[in-house]
Amino acid sequence: MFGCLNITTNSNGVPYFRTSGVAVGTEYVDFSLGFRRIPPVGYITVNLADAIPEGTTGTLPVRIVINGQSRVVTFFGGASVTAADITGTGVVTLFYDWYNGLLQIVSPLAA
Numbered sequence: 001m002f003g004c005l006n007i008t009t010n011s012n013g014v015p016y017f018r019t020s021g022v023a024v025g026t027e028y029v030d031f032s033l034g035f036r037r038i039p040p041v042g043y044i045t046v047n048l049a050d051a052i053p054e055g056t057t058g059t060l061p062v063r064i065v066i067n068g069q070s071r072v073v074t075f076f077g078g079a080s081v082t083a084a085d086i087t088g089t090g091v092v093t094l095f096y097d098w099y100n101g102l103l104q105i106v107s108p109l110a111a
Contacts, residue, residue: 014093015044019064022050028072029056029083032065040067040098043106047091058084064103066096071103085109 020034029052038044046064061080063070073081073094086109093107 014042015039016047017044018047018049020050022052024053024056024060024083027060028063028070029060029086030063030065030070036067038067038096040096042096044094044096045091046094048086048089051089052083052086056083058082062086064094066103067098071096071101074102074104076104081105081109 015038017033017035017038019031021032023030023032031046031048031050033046060083062073062083062085064073065071075081091107092105092109095102095104095106097103
């Protein structure tokens with residue numbers, strides 16, 4: 001898997017990560033994975049273990065810091081996932097394509 005070490009995977013080899021923090025800025029909400037050397041293309045499962053703090057502006061786009069770079073999480077069609085879309089904690093499946101700058105949510109967000 002492109003030199004990935006110590007990354008938990010499911011039985012199909014899909015990497016599973018738990019967030020290691022959430023930071024709210026004036027323009028974005030960033031979730032940190034705390035891992036590097038994640039394969040440049042493929043599905044990943046992310047446990048958003050850190051809730052976005054109460055009072056955060058709901059229109060702020062959500063990013064995930066992956067391989068040292070912040071990537072905006074998008075829906076199908078390219079619209080950004082926002083703080084209002086992520087309530088509480090939970091698990092999401094994403095498709096990551098480093099080459100094309102894509103980090104798209106493929107699992108539905110539950111109410």
